[in-house]
Amino acid sequence: MSKHCSYSLHKRLFWRLLAVQSVVLILVMIVLISVAKIWDYRSTEGTIEILRQAVFRQPTGALGLRETEDIRQLRKDAPDLWYTIRDMQGHVLTEGRIPKEYASIGNTLDHVGQARFGENLGDHDRPAARMKWIAMDGGQVQFLTGTDGPNPLAPFLFGVSLILAKMVVPIVAVMALGALIATPLVVRRSLVGIDQAALQADTIDIDQRGGRLSADDIPDEIAPLVRAVNRALGRLDEGYERQERFLTDAAHELRTPIAILNTRIGSLPHSSIKTDLLEDAARLAVLTEQMLDLQRLKQGKVQFSKVDLGQLARKVIIEMAPLAFAAGYTVQFEVDGAGEIDGDPLALQRALMNILQNAINHGGRKGIISLTSGCNWIEVSDEGPGIPADVRDRIFEPFFKRHHDGRGAGLGLNLVRDIIRLHGGEVTIDNRNPGAVCRLSFPLERAAGGDTPQRLARVMGSIASP
Incomplete structure (x- = not known):
């Protein structure tokens, strides 16, 4: 295993420069003494x-x-x-x-x-x-x-040592002082281009491709490294674009067979197998939509407008209620006090659907799933086992799954958190006796427009790949 070794260029140049100067000076003095x-x-x-x-x-x-x-x-x-x-x-x-x-x-x-x-x-x-x-x-x-x-050799060496002690040592001390002052200045001025390249490298992000390091004012000895890094960044951009195209195309291609699959499953006689198949198909549909949401938000395809939380909740519950009934739940719905917020309707709909899907998956397959709303919040609760204390701080991490049973990709709650956060709101999940409750809260007043869509797209891009 190789060890990481770091060093100061200032110190290394100083000591090497001083050593070379000292050796050259000593050799010159010896030659002059010998000749003269x-x-x-x-x-x-x-x-x-x-x-x-x-x-x-x-x-x-x-x-x-x-x-x-x-x-x-x-x-x-x-x-x-x-x-x-x-x-x-x-x-x-x-x-x-x-x-x-x-x-x-x-x-x-x-x-x-x-x-x-x-x-x-x-x-x-x-x-x-x-x-x-x-x-x-x-x-x-x-x-x-x-x-x-x-x-005689001994007197000769003794005499030379005296001369060196009297003449060379003070000169070396003066050279050391000069090198100590000059080396940082020379290195700093010589590496100005590298400092600029470092600043440019800090701005390169996964959702802002096309960034390259400038080769201006870069020493010839370091320029090959900068060019190699730029070529590597180019290859990464190309590979990432191919990955994005593949994910988008795959998600679009999956929509049709998933719809056909749901239709065929719906025509089957009622049974526990049919219920399991409906849940599996629903999870597959949610994952497909999550992939499309990630790509849409990354590309800045968001449109903010006035969103009625009550209408949003009704639309989601109508779509998700059959899945909840099939899983054994009773659904309660109360949104009479819902208000309006500024936001992207599609993104908020996806966030609420993910919360409901999470409740269906982890609610224990019994009891009541409730969806209620106030003037600036929506709340989803279940009567399941709740959230274990050891995972409560990690449930919003991307690709984190509470159970290793192959269900879901671990993107749902992370996607919810980023969507709500960039709408100026907050998502919280806590335990209730019995079950768990998830609340999506929004500010009472929020101006529409601004740069929120762009900021949303930037942050969503950060979870597009592991």
């Missing part, structure tokens, strides 16, 4: 190291020089070898022809730890030399020489 000064630095340092290993303190306190193999090799490699070795007590060792510029230095550099001569601007006429105080047995010893010797 390293040979003289290494040669005089090597001579001082050979002399340090050979110097010893005599019993009298004077300085002595052992004839080591390195000393003999140094004299062989550098016939013009010269040096001056002295301590703070005035003991001195010298060899070779000491340049006059350094012959009389004496104790003038006693308070200077180390120095270079002849390597600065203005020192072209002075021979190069190196002076260094080294702690040894018996105290500090000063070495002064200008003779080239072997190139």
Whole structure:
């Protein structure tokens, strides 16, 4: 199983940019040091190291020089070898022809730890030399020489590290500060097009097809991803349109055979089998009409007008009463106090039919199904077992079914809720002793028209597919 890995582009660019800059700077400094000064630095340092290993303190306190193999090799490699070795007590060792510029230095550099001569601007006429105080047995010893010797690696690395510490580290710190400030600005400006594409992606919805991500101001490296997403959106649009056409065509094609089926079932002699067949055919008809309602509302084919709740209830009860009688129910009807609301007659009729169908399916197949109305509400009740507490919060979810017996698609109550909600009303279902009651409530005053049909179509589109 792959793990989701997220990272900050700002941080990743900052650290990688800083690392590259630091490495390049260090390499440049090393090259410059090597080319400009390293040979003289290494040669005089090597001579001082050979002399340090050979110097010893005599019993009298004077300085002595052992004839080591390195000393003999140094004299062989550098016939013009010269040096001056002295301590703070005035003991001195010298060899070779000491340049006059350094012959009389004496104790003038006693308070200077180390120095270079002849390597600065203005020192072209002075021979190069190196002076260094080294702690040894018996105290500090000063070495002064200008003779080239072997190139020791350790002093070279030590010198380079000192230079890097003094020069490179502050420069890297300044570069880090610059990268810290510049990286977010550069990334933000470079990804402006991606932010715009993200905003466009948030507006893409299932009922608003045709949306695409803009490729304007998108970096070339990310443009293939944007184009791939747009192609995927195009394929989804095509597939969804095919699905819609199929559902609409299938629902229309089912109407005729369902009507024929109802006619043939009605001609059968009364029996329990006939009752079951009528219920099954009714459920099939309701599902077909639900599919057509979804497509009609999604496409914005809604027309708001004045709707008399009493007439609406009479029309629905006349159509649904035979199914209720066949299932074993008694029907009560009281709508004398019904008023008018603004709404879509077909959508409201479908909502009320779904409520009655739900009562027939779950009312226990006995007792009374009542339909009553007031000035701005319609109520359907039954005397069945009621609604279990564990499903009461889920009954309005799309495709949720209380019983897994294959009856219905779980769209009915969800369709009711969205239709009533977008008419400015509310649907509630609660238990009553005995049975359950469902109330469709509407606002007392509601202006017709406006953008309600469009909003209705948008929301209904959201439940058209799982």
